[in-house]
Amino acid sequence: MSAEVVPPSADAPIRVLLADDEGLVRSGFRLLLDLEDDLVVVGEAVHGADAVEQARATRPDVVLMDIRMPRLDGIQATARIAATRGLEQVRVLILTTYDTDEYVFDALQAGASGFLLKDSGPAELLHAIRVVAAGEALLAPRITRRLVGQFAAQRAASRVAEDRLVVLTEREREVVALVGQGLNNVEIGAALFLSPATARTHVSHAMVKLGARDRAQLVVVAYETGLVTPGG
Known part of the structure; x- marks a missing residue:
């Protein structure tokens, strides 16, 4: 059903910024992404404001963004990234718990390119990053x-x-x-x-x-x- 996913550049890996206030979560994501030749982690943000600052500094292809973070939540951070000149090509992939995050709709309005369940497996996570990096929206009908x-x-x-x-x-x-x-x-x-x-x-x-x-x-x-x- 889905088209073949193509990275932003055939010669360059997909640059990913991890934004989550839980260190163990970020470490797990980094370990997984570091095993992939076409993915590279360019930074780790511990809260929403940090995610915005690092997005401006590193210009990633994809930000893997948790919703619930201190100082600035993932929705506000997404809106700021989407509104920042020079970051138009940065795609935000929101992490959600599905049944409890009524904020997903707000995140899409703010400029997120899709969302991923927090309990998704490694293969789903890697596929999601590649889909969003290729410019597609990750909006599976069963969730949407x-x-x-x-x-x-x-x-x-x-x-x-x-x-x-x-x-x-x-x-x-x-x-x-x-x-x-x-x-x-x-x-x-x-x-x-x-x-x-x-x-x-x-x-x-x-x-x-x-x-x-x-x-x-x-x-x-x-x-x-x-x-x-x-x-x-």
């Missing part, structure tokens, strides 16, 4: 529909959907709705009888028109505006 949909629904009533979507063509609305359901470009093309390249073009146009940082924020828009409804 339940978690993002749940909290987006609580806010959707206060939004005027038409005002936000008026800039899109009908085809672009269809594409954004399918992105919101967790489909990739190949799957969108199949659903709408388009080539994957054409689907990718529609996704790109929608992102530009809506001011979305990446596909993850298109998912947020899809739920907020009712293009996708929880469980739909």
Whole structure:
């Protein structure tokens, strides 16, 4: 279902910044990543403010960001990184406990490119980093529909959907709705009888028109505006 993941550069490893206030967690991540030829840890941050400072200093490809940290939480840190000039290409992968982190929706709004369960296995973690580094959103439907949909629904009533979507063509609305359901470009093309390249073009146009940082924020828009409804 998913496309082949390609690192940012064929010649350079993916640069990863670890942000977690628990030293044992950071050490475990570092040990795992150090075994991979295409991944390199460029820093470890012990709280959110530290993550922002180190992101500015090291310019990583991916920040593996815990939500609950002192001084500045992961959501605030993500928002600051996303808003910093020169860090537009930095992708943030949020760590969540799934059932208890109602903040995931806020993290996506802040600019996160996806989220990963804290109890994920080593293979899932490595795959997630590579997916996000390649510019894709890590939004597995099994998590997105339940978690993002749940909290987006609580806010959707206060939004005027038409005002936000008026800039899109009908085809672009269809594409954004399918992105919101967790489909990739190949799957969108199949659903709408388009080539994957054409689907990718529609996704790109929608992102530009809506001011979305990446596909993850298109998912947020899809739920907020009712293009996708929880469980739909």
